Amino acid sequence: MQRWAHHLFQVAAQLAGLSLLCTLIMVLFSITGRLWPSISITGADAYAGYFTAGTAFLALAPTLKRGEHIRVTLLFSHLQPKAQHAMDVLCHLLALLMACALAVFSVRLVLQSHSFMDISTGLDATPLWIPQMGMALGCILFALAFLTDLIRLLQGETLHNASGELARTE
Template sequence: MRRLLNFLYDGAAALAALCMVALLCAVLLSIVSRQLSFHVPGIDAYAGYLMAAAGFLALAHTLKRGEHIRVTLVLSALKGRAHQALELFALALGTLLAVLFAYYSVRLAWQSHAFNDISTSSDATPLWLPQLSMGVGAMVMAIAFVDELVLQLLGRRAGATPGEALRNE
């Protein structure tokens, strides 16, 4: 099961990386098209869609690597059971919020599909297509939060301490 979950997180991160490369290409195409006086319809909108997709698809991978912003001032002052209780509370609350976010993100994409909602820009893209990446990213993040919560309950959660965060706190 661990290998499957890690594959899911890494796969979402790889898709996020592909979206970032595609975003770079879209921005470069937009710049070149302006310099050469031709227009690519909707390229700015697609760049925005790719930027959002990259951000949402990378959420779970970032969480599992301990790279999300955390305020550890109170947490670091606590020891023993109080530390564990606060950690468990934070993970439970994070899990609840991630599940709600995933539910409403998927619901938004589904409603956009059901109502045939399209972009107001010149490309007229069906909005459920770019919203799908938000829903998928939110679902993978919710799975990652449930994973972290279960690991904490079982006492197997490794405390992620990224070096960058330690230097910035």
């Protein structure tokens, strides 16, 4: 399961990168449309926003798996190894529950937007379930990332490097 999930997280990272590139393209179209109105794309600003949100949500799981999320370790670093492990398991369990709730409500939002035929208020009239899919997929993968980390913790593995550094600070 770990290998399969790792592949999914890599695909999510690539989709987040593609979404970021699409954000850039939409912003450039928006700027170009202001300079030369004949090249204008209706709703380019809205699409840039949709792609930006997609980028943020699709990047959640790969960022977690790389250890790039911020962790506050003030209390954690003063605990004994067994207590650290227990605290890590508890924190991952709580994070998994919250990520699952976020995923459920995100999927529900997509389904409701689709069933109500909800569209954006701009001139582009985009069906909102389409850009909301990136958020839902990102939330599902985020929950899966916490689940795989929790499984590793319960198997006795540690999720941080030997130096104890839990976040990179380049």
